[in-house]
Each structure stands twice: as structure tokens, then as C-alpha cells.
Amino acid sequence: xxxxxxxxxxxxxxxxxxxxxxxxxxxxxxxxxxxxxxxxxxxxxxxxxxxxxxxxxxxxxxxxxxxxxxxxxxxxxxxxxxxxxxxxxxxxxxxxxxxxxxxxxxxxxxxxxxxxxxxxxxxxxxxxxxxxxxxxxxxxxxxxxxxxxxxxxxxxxxxxxxxxxxxxxxxxxxxxxxxxxxxxxxxxxxxxxxxxxxxxxxxxxxxxxxxxxxxxxxxxxxxxxxxxxxxxxxxxxxxxxxxxxxxxxxxxxxxxxxxxxxxxxxxxxxxxxxxx
Amino acid sequence: xxxxxxxxxxxxxxxxxxxxxxxxxxxxxxxxxxxxxxxxxxxxxxxxxxxxxxxxxxxxxxxxxxxxxxxxxxxxxxxxxxxxxxxxxxxxxxxxxxxxxxxxxxxxxxxxxxxxxxxxxxxxxxxxxxxxxxxxxxxxxxxxxxxxxxxxxxxxxxxxxxxxxxxxxxxxxxxxxxxxxxxxxxxxxxxxxxxxxxxxxxxxxxxxxxxxxxxxxxxxxxxxxxxxxxxxxxxxxxxxxxxxxxxxxxx
Numbered sequence: 325x326x327x328x329x330x331x332x333x334x335x336x337x338x339x340x341x342x343x344x345x346x347x348x349x350x351x352x353x354x355x356x357x358x359x360x361x362x363x364x365x366x367x368x369x370x371x372x373x374x375x376x377x378x379x380x381x382x383x384x385x386x387x388x389x390x391x392x393x394x395x396x397x398x399x400x401x402x403x404x405x406x407x408x409x410x411x412x413x414x415x416x417x418x419x420x421x422x423x424x425x426x427x428x429x430x431x432x433x434x435x436x437x438x439x440x441x442x443x444x445x446x447x448x449x450x451x452x453x454x455x456x457x458x459x460x461x462x463x464x465x466x467x468x469x470x471x472x473x474x475x476x477x478x479x480x481x482x483x484x485x486x487x488x489x490x491x492x493x494x495x496x497x498x499x500x501x502x503x504x505x506x507x508x509x510x511x512x513x514x515x516x517x518x519x520x521x522x523x524x525x526x527x528x529x530x531x532x533x534x535x536x537x538x539x540x541x542x543x544x545x546x547x548x549x550x551x552x553x554x555x556x557x558x559x560x561x562x563x564x565x566x567x568x569x570x571x572x573x574x575x576x577x578x579x580x581x582x583x584x585x586x587x588x589x590x591x592x593x594x595x596x597x598x599x600x
Numbered sequence: 601x602x603x604x605x606x607x608x609x610x611x612x613x614x615x616x617x618x619x620x621x622x623x624x625x626x627x628x629x630x631x632x633x634x635x636x637x638x639x640x641x642x643x644x645x646x647x648x649x650x651x652x653x654x655x656x657x658x659x660x661x662x663x664x665x666x667x668x669x670x671x672x673x674x675x676x677x678x679x680x681x682x683x684x685x686x687x688x689x690x691x692x693x694x695x696x697x698x699x700x701x702x703x704x705x706x707x708x709x710x711x712x713x714x715x716x717x718x719x720x721x722x723x724x725x726x727x728x729x730x731x732x733x734x735x736x737x738x739x740x741x742x743x744x745x746x747x748x749x750x751x752x753x754x755x756x757x758x759x760x761x762x763x764x765x766x767x768x769x770x771x772x773x774x775x776x777x778x779x780x781x782x783x784x785x786x787x788x789x790x791x792x793x794x795x796x797x798x799x800x801x802x803x804x805x806x807x808x809x810x811x812x813x814x815x816x817x818x819x820x821x822x823x824x825x826x827x828x829x830x831x832x833x834x835x836x837x838x839x840x841x842x843x844x845x846x847x848x849x850x851x
Binding site: 354358359360362380384385390393399417418419420421422423424425426427429431432434435437439440465466467468469470503533534535536 | 795
């Protein structure tokens with residue numbers, strides 16, 4: 325079965341969300357959480373699958389996420405009929421009364437971080453009940469000294485908590501360039517452990533100054549990411565229920581928005597057809 | 601082998617050290633895996649976060665730029681002195697910045713009024729967060745305005761609802777007011793849909809709002825008996841005017 329396919333909703337892509345290739349939508353919680361909003365965020369549109377993507381659950385923090393934040397997230401999920409919520413494998417703050425860094429940082433891949441992360445995800449899973457939680461692998465600029473690799477850490481979290489995997493294909497690609505590993509091996513290694521899977525696709529750029537690939541969501545999805553996407557579809561098969569494309573800068577024109585969604589669907593149809 | 605509690609305590613300390621330093625753009629942390637890079641990736645991470653914070657603050661305070669010559673410098677100074685609070689939604693950082701300016705800068709009366717204006721807008725948003733259902737219900741009632749306003753002269757059982765998202769603010773200068781406005785002037789801020797509107801009410805309008813603050817919703821007939829200084833027509837006109845701007849809705 326072909327996964328539901330759609331965009332992370334931005335005001336710039338709202339006009340094309342009725343395209344037949346689009347059957348899913350991802351709501352970025354921080355955008356939907358405007359307190360004076362009267363209408364629901366998806367504006368009564370009909371999708372097969374809606375997911376709410378959060379930025380501040382900070383699953384690798386030493387403290388569990390606070391209930392007010394989770395309640396606000398759940399409320400947006402209910403209002404928009406979301407079947408899932410997701411957030412990143414990282415931390416954005418220290419403790420609940422502490423400070424916010426502004427963006428997520430990878431945890432040190434250690435047993436202590438694993439213990440806190442799994443405890444926090446178990447709390448999240450319990451809180452959200454039927455709304456499934458998916459954990460996203462992040463693109464990082466540096467790694468802390470640790471005792472295991474990112475893939476080992478991620479596999480342990482998935483196995484110990486049973487949460488879903490939001491595999492950001494572009495993040496795997498970016499990290500594989502920046503930290504010199506085989507992205508295909510990473511996906512083949514992690515995918516069998518995940519019970520339910522969603523994908524993110526996006527395009528960034530290679531920054532000559534830092535000699536790193538930057539996951540900026542500012543460019544079309546590059547060819548190597550499309551190839552990796554095909555491979556990830558083969559590996560995940562029926563476990564994959566949604567694919568979301570993210571774009572935050574240098575927005576394409578209407579044809580550009582539609583073309584990327586259609587290609588995402590075509591590749592999924594081809595690949596899933598071949599698997600069947 | 602370390603016991604579990606010790607390991608978690610050490611982890612807490614480690615994360616706290618990273619977060620507290622990064623939150624104020626301090627990059628002198630240790631413990632990251634070093635690779636040969638032309639640019640320190642910790643610097644890139646922190647610079648990126650700081651730029652995002654500066655952009656958000658600058659965007660939220662854009663309407664104040666003309667009255668604050670050094671606003672961008674102040675935002676920069678503040679961002680390095682005061683970290684973002686956990687779970688910041690944007691408004692927390694704005695409030696911290698407003699408080700920081702009040703404490704650390706010498707402000708003119710005009711600048712102080714600009715701060716009061718921004719504080720009032722944030723207060724409306726925060727009330728919205730706390731009273732979302734009341735806001736949505738009131739906005740729904742507002743959509744009946746055209747249908748019910750014609751009943752104003754004839755239907756005393758109409759009930760009047762006061763906008764639940766409102767805040768009063770007092771201004772000492774005319775920087776945000778008409779040239780003829782009395783000083784000091786009291787302004788009411790209130791939410792209509794996703795917009796925040798303002799109005800300066802005459803004493804009779806202030807009296808009406810004060811009555812509705814005691815009891816809302818209130819039937820028009822009951823209001824007439826309580827505001828006996830106003831005749832029926834005067835009250836009707838006032839109610840109509842306030843419903844048209846979105847401060848009162850009919851039910």
C-alpha cells in the first residue's frame with residue numbers, strides 16, 4: 325500500500341494542498357499554536373493522515389516534558405484529527421525550569437542519555453494514548469563524545485519504547501556526508517527495529533565555508549535523497565504510513581510544489597508496486 | 601561501575617552545562633567529538649540559534665523601531681545576557697525583553713507607552729491561550745451580529761456578552777493616540793478573530809464595560825435597570841457601536 329503523501333503545511337503551500345497527489349498533511353505545532361486562532365489549522369480540509377510535528381518535547385532532556393506543553397500539543401492534534409505526533413531525537417533545553425537553546429542538539433550517545441530518553445518517550449506514549457508518537461532522527465553539526473553510535477542509540481530507543489520512527493531521509497544523507505558513513509547501511513540497520521514508520525524529505529545545500537551539508541529545507545530534494553528514499557521505501561515496505569516533504573525557505577512556484585509531491589507519490593507507487 | 605542515579609545526575613549536569621552556555625551564545629564547551637573542520641560546528645550551531653532568536657525578537661518589535669533608535673543593539677545585548685526560558689513560545693522572550701528594557705534602560709515617556717502597548721498585546725494572546733474556548737465561543741457569537749443587531753430596539757431578552765479577551769492600558773503620551781486625545785488616556789485592547797483591536801471609550805462606554813465585567817452575559821433589560829443614568833436610545837446606540845467593533849456580542 326502506498327503511504328499517505330503530503331507537505332508540512334506552510335502558508336505558501338496551502339493553495340496546492342488539494343492536489344490529488346497529496347493525501348497527508350503535517351502540522352508544525354509551533355505554527356498552529358497561535359492562541360487567537362479560531363478555525364482549526366488544516367482549515368477543515370480532508371486528508372487521509374494528519375500528523376502534528378513538535379519541536380520542544382526535548383526527549384533527551386534529563387526531565388520529562390511538562391504536561392502543559394503536551395496538553396497543548398494534544399489539543400492541536402484533536403482539533404485537526406491527527407493520528408500521530410512527532411518530535412526529534414535531541415534536547416532543546418536542560419530542565420523544565422531551565423533554559424531553551426532554540427534548536428535541538430543531539431544527545432551524547434550514552435547509557436544515561438538512553439535511559440532518560442526512553443523514560444521520556446514512555447511518558448509521551450502513555451500521555452498520547454491512541455495518537456502514535458514518532459521519533460525523528462536529526463541532522464547535527466557535531467556529536468558529543470559517547471559510548472555508542474547514533475544508529476545503535478536510535479535502535480535501542482525504538483526497541484525499548486516501541487515508538488514509531490520518523491525517518492528524515494535528508495537528515496541521514498546530510499549526516500552521512502558530514503560524518504562520513506554509508507547512509508544506506510544506516511537505513512538498513514535501523515529500519516527493521518521500527519514498528520511504524522513515517523518519512524521526511526527535504527533539500528538543503530553544501531556549504532563551502534564549513535564544508536558541510538546543511539539541512540536548511542531551502543532547496544529542491546536532491547537526486548541522492550530521491551535514491552535514498554527509494555531504498556528506504558523498499559526497506560520499510562508496509563510499515564511506512566506517511567511521507568512528508570518539508571520546505572521552509574526559497575519557496576517554489578505552484579508548479580514546483582506540485583511536481584515534488586507528484587514525484588514523491590510516483591516513486592512510492594513504483595517502489596511499493598514492485599514490492600507487492 | 602557508577603550507579604544509575606549517579607549516572608543520571610552527571611547527565612543532568614552535562615546537559616545543563618551545554619544548554620546554559622548555548623542559550624547565551626557561549627561556545628566554550630567541551631566534550632564534542634572533534635573532526636577537522638574549517639569552521640567550529642559549535643559556533644555554527646550557536647550562531648544559528650542566536651540569529652533565529654534575534655530575528656524573532658526583531659520581528660515582534662518591528663513596530664517599535666522608529667521610537668527606539670538602538671533597538672537592534674538592545675536586542676543583541678539582551679540575547680547575550682538573558683537566556684530563552686524553557687518552553688518559550690515567543691511571547692515569553694518578548695516579556696523578558698520588555699522587563700529587561702524597563703530595568704536596564706532609561707526610557708522616555710513615549711518609549712514607555714510603546715512598551716505598555718506591546719505588553720497589552722501579549723497579555724491578550726496569553727489570555728487567549730488560557731481561555732481558548734471562551735474566545736472561540738465569543739467569536740462565534742460575533743458572527744451573529746448582523747442578524748441580531750436589528751432586534752436591539754425591540755428584543756429586551758437579547759443577552760450581551762463581553763469579549764473575554766480584553767485588557768485595559770493607560771497611556772501618558774500621544775505617540776499612539778490622536779492629537780486631540782486626553783492625557784493620560786485609557787485604552788482597551790481586545791481580540792477580534794486573530795486580530796487585536798484597540799478603542800478609547802467615552803465614560804459611558806467604560807461604565808457599560810464595567811457593568812458587563814461584573815455580569816456577562818447580561819440581558820439588555822437588566823442592563824437598562826442598572827444603567828439608569830442612560831436612556832434607552834443612548835444605551836442602544838452605545839451597545840450597537842461596541843458590538844460593531846467586536847467588544848460586545850449578542851446572544
